[in-house]
Amino acid sequence: MSDIAVTRSDHVGMIVIQRPPHNFFDVDLIRDIADALEQFDQDAQVRSVVLAADGKAFCAGAKFAGSSSGAPASAEGRRLYEQALRIFDCRKPIVAAIQGPAIGGGLGVALAADFRVACPEARFSVNFTRLGIHPGFGLSVTLPELIGRNRAELLLYTSRRIDGEEAFAIGLVNELVEQANVRERAVALAEEIAACGPLGVLASRETLRSGLAGRVRAAVSREQAEQERLMATQDFAEGVKSTAERRPASFIGR
Template sequence: MSDISITHEGHVATIVIDRPPHNYFDVELIRDIASALEHIDEDVNLRSVVLAAEGKSFCAGANFTQPKTQPSGASGALHLYEEALRIFACKKPIVAAVQGPAIGGGLGLALTADFRIACAETRFAANFTRIGFHPGFGLTVTLPELVGCNNAELLFYTSRRIDGQEALKLGLANELVALDQVRTRATALAHEIAECSPLGLLTTRATMRAGLVDRIRAATRHELAVQDRLKTTNDFAEGVKSSAERRSGNFIGK
């Protein structure tokens, strides 16, 4: 697990992603996070988790200029979304310390957490349609459940990037603090959660998230099938190119 670190303090575990500056993910990184969470589940002394990141971004999703980082192959045993399902299946509350951009699949990773602490510098974006792509990482389930269907549609259809203040209004962020206080406040919230009875926490969270893994599994199968098809299009190639060149895409619908 060379790109994450895990520490414990009292009843709280902290997982830190360490691929600065943007913490792009691949199958291995998501698998390592899932494995860390499963180990935390097995430790009866640990009751809550902080998920944080080093660098400018919390997680900028997949780096589409490097094809090996992209989710692909619906039948692949190590497919990224199969590893993401393991994160959703973990049992203990997670507080994400989102100190910077959470973009695309990085937004999906942030929404695996129960709560998000953000700052003015935080940016959230489901920017898939801007690159000729389709949402993934279970966002077609998690985003509308968090902000409402119509707000999710607005974020999907425009691919707009919103700051921490707007995220707080929409419910994407639970609290807004200064940049240098994001991880501190996330840790404080995790400790507040960990003061409660572990059996009460586990059973209540299981009730609140009942059926979530099954919904995410169905959603990611559909998301992946559409993503694999769109990757073969001219518009996707143009979307990746225009994004790298920081310009609007010249899309043709093919």
């Protein structure tokens, strides 16, 4: 687990992503996060978990070796989503400490958590349609469940980027604090959860999130298939090129 740090303080587990400045993920990083969460599930002393990141961004999305677009090849994409689904199967509450951008699949990682503490400087975007492809990482389920279908549709269809204040206003973020205090406040929230009866918390979470992992699993199957189909289009090539060149895309619908 060379790119994450895993620690425990009293009843709170901590996972810190350490690929600064942007903390791009790949299959290995998502697997390591899932491994750490499963280890915390087996540790009776851990009652809640904080997921944080070092660097400028919380997670700026995916970046795969040999891919100029940051998108995985088909086989790599399947492996990625197999590991991502393990995160949704974990049992203990997760608080994400979002000190900077959470973009694309990085927002998917943030929304796999139960709660999010962020700052005005944080940025959020489901930027897949700007690349000409379908959203992934279960965002077609987690985003509308969190902020409502129509708000989610707006963010998904436009690839709009919003700041921490707007994210807080629409319910994407639970708490908004100064950037320097994000991780401290996330730990305080995790400690507040951990101070409650652990059996009651686990049972309540299981009830409230009943079926979520299954819904995400079904959505990911479609997301992956659509991503693979659309990555073969001219629009995807144009989306990647225009993003790299920092200009508006000229999509043609093919």
